[in-house]
Amino acid sequence: MTTPVLDVRGLAYAYPDGHQALYGVNLHVHRGERVALLGPNGAGKTTLVLHLNGILLAGAGSVAVSGMPVEKDNLLEVRRRVGVVFQDPDDQLFMPSVRQDVEFGPANLGLRGAELDARVTRALDQVGMLDFIDRPPHHLSFGQRRRVAVATVLAMEPEILVLDEPSSNLDPASRRELADILRSLDVTVLMVTHDLPYALELCPRSVVLSDGVVVADGSTRDILTDEALMKAHRLELPFGFDPRSVPST
Amino acid sequence: MGAGHGHGLHYHGHSVVHRLPAHVKLVAILTFVIVVVATPNRWVWAFAGYAVLVLAAAGATRVPVGYFVKRMVVEVPFVVFALLMPFVARGPRVEVGPFSVSEHGLVGAFGLLAKATIGVVAALTLATTTEPRDLVAGLERLRLPRQLVEIMGFMVRYLEVVTDDLRRMKVARESRGFTARTVSAWPVLASSAGALFIKSYERGERVHLAMLSRGYQGRMPVTRQLHATAADWRLASLLPVTAALVLAAGVLL
Numbered sequence: 001m002t003t004p005v006l007d008v009r010g011l012a013y014a015y016p017d018g019h020q021a022l023y024g025v026n027l028h029v030h031r032g033e034r035v036a037l038l039g040p041n042g043a044g045k046t047t048l049v050l051h052l053n054g055i056l057l058a059g060a061g062s063v064a065v066s067g068m069p070v071e072k073d074n075l076l077e078v079r080r081r082v083g084v085v086f087q088d089p090d091d092q093l094f095m096p097s098v099r100q101d102v103e104f105g106p107a108n109l110g111l112r113g114a115e116l117d118a119r120v121t122r123a124l125d126q127v128g129m130l131d132f133i134d135r136p137p138h139h140l141s142f143g144q145r146r147r148v149a150v151a152t153v154l155a156m157e158p159e160i161l162v163l164d165e166p167s168s169n170l171d172p173a174s175r176r177e178l179a180d181i182l183r184s185l186d187v188t189v190l191m192v193t194h195d196l197p198y199a200l201e202l203c204p205r206s207v208v209l210s211d212g213v214v215v216a217d218g219s220t221r222d223i224l225t226d227e228a229l230m231k232a233h234r235l236e237l238p239f240g241f242d243p244r245s246v247p248s249t
Numbered sequence: 250m251g252a253g254h255g256h257g258l259h260y261h262g263h264s265v266v267h268r269l270p271a272h273v274k275l276v277a278i279l280t281f282v283i284v285v286v287a288t289p290n291r292w293v294w295a296f297a298g299y300a301v302l303v304l305a306a307a308g309a310t311r312v313p314v315g316y317f318v319k320r321m322v323v324e325v326p327f328v329v330f331a332l333l334m335p336f337v338a339r340g341p342r343v344e345v346g347p348f349s350v351s352e353h354g355l356v357g358a359f360g361l362l363a364k365a366t367i368g369v370v371a372a373l374t375l376a377t378t379t380e381p382r383d384l385v386a387g388l389e390r391l392r393l394p395r396q397l398v399e400i401m402g403f404m405v406r407y408l409e410v411v412t413d414d415l416r417r418m419k420v421a422r423e424s425r426g427f428t429a430r431t432v433s434a435w436p437v438l439a440s441s442a443g444a445l446f447i448k449s450y451e452r453g454e455r456v457h458l459a460m461l462s463r464g465y466q467g468r469m470p471v472t473r474q475l476h477a478t479a480a481d482w483r484l485a486s487l488l489p490v491t492a493a494l495v496l497a498a499g500v501l502l
Contacts, residue, residue, distance in 0.1 A: 050458075053462050055458055055461055055462065076464050076466070079461070079462055079463065079464045080464060083462075084459075084462045086455065086458070086459050086462075088455065090407075090410050090452070091452060091455040091456050091458075091459050092459045093406075094403065094406055094407075094456050094459070094460065095402070095406065096381075096382030096385065096386075096402055096405055096406055097382060100472070103470070103472050104460075104463055104465075104469075104470065105463035105464055107470030107472050108463060108464030108465060108466065108470055109464055112472065116472060136380075136382060136406075137406070138406065138409045138410065152463065153463070156463065156464070
């Protein structure tokens with residue numbers, strides 16, 4: 001077995017106020033996989049995500065990215081390898097223009113000049129936003145801003161893309177466009193979502209996090225059709241949606 | 250999320266003035282305004298000269314006159330003050346029509362009005378032709394302290410986001426029958442302001458997280474610098490240098 005891109009072992013974490021969010025999480029993601037991280041509100045999904053790039057450091061247990069442990073000394077490299085796209089693109093896009101925003105990550109890695117330009121162009125092209133390179137982010141539509149947010153992370157050429165609620169607040173067309181983009185990328189994806197049909201569409205594998213532990217890890221279709229499991233962890237399919245009726249891709 | 254095109258003052262265009270680098274324009278306009286302000290109030294002919302200069306600069310922007318005039322409303326308080334000055338100032342009085350007004354006040358009022366008007370037109374020449382983010386980049390180029398420039402940059406970026414938050418809160422208040430007509434509404438407005446502050450503070454924290462996630466280490470990376478050619482400087486210096494010559498003529502003659 002090759003080294004997993006993401007190797008989380010026995011990860012536990014309590015916030016400084018004493019609230020414990022994670023109780024021993026185990027998670028492996030291998031190269032090229034697209035995995036959905038499901039779970040009710042308050043399950044600890046965001047806390048887990050913040051451990052993956054070292055914003056939070058493990059209270060107990062360990063996190064490793066392609067074999068490199070997430071520790072204080074190698075945070076910059078970890079953050080290059082793990083690209084996190086946050087839920088609100090207005091939080092992610094803080095520079096005055098799209099170009100500067102996409103440059104921010106690779107520039108922090110020390111890139112300059114033609115190499116930097118090439119990264120920016122490529123990342124924006126991957127999400128179909130190259131035409132908007134000199135626009136200020138606040139003049140873009142919400143769906144466009146989300147795509148630029150994805151590009152800001154792609155420009156760092158991460159080994160794994162972590163998306164927090166990628167489909168939230170998108171209209172159906174933008175939601176589908178984003179799905180097409182994600183499918184076209186040659187990158188490992190971990191996607192935190194409440195949008196179960198989206199998980200089924202994009203991710204062959206799902207992991208269910210509930211009350212700070214992983215309670216299920218398997219094929220998305222199996223998990224979504226396991227009624228007892230779904231009910232026990234406050235997961236519900238949208239009205240009228242039956243995963244069994246969706247042709248397998 | 251409203252993605253409105255609230256450009257504010259900037260008027261999209263491709264005139265000579267639009268194309269000048271922001272820091273060149275900043276220096277030119279600032280120097281010009283300093284020269285204008287340094288001119289004694291009684292030198293009416295000098296102000297006429299400045300007016301011609303600034304109107305020529307404003308004309309070169311090719312921004313419609315109406316666009317300028319509407320945005321000159323910011324000058325109204327100065328105008329009101331200037332109109333009052335001849336009546337409230339002391340000293341020898343002169344007759345102007347049916348009124349007896351202070352001579353000092355009259356001169357002061359003229360100086361204030363002339364300086365304010367020329368200053369506002371000059372500032373608008375800069376603001377209508379320069380995007381806010383270019384202004385920030387220009388200030389950075391002029392070596393304004395990095396922290397100040399970054400704060401300004403974030404302000405430019407998030408002004409609309411915060412304004413949107415404010416608008417949504419207003420709509421939510423009014424949807425529940427609230428109207429701010431009397432003093433008794435103030436506590437509600439104050440708590441709205443508090444909520445907006447907390448919201449913005451929390452957004453600041455999230456933005457910081459997003460920055461850290463992309464390798465931020467306490468310094469904004471500098472990826473490119475604004476460059477101005479000698480021709481840019483020559484062109485932009487026409488305004489302040491000519492004004493300075495006018496002033497120098499006044500001093501020498």
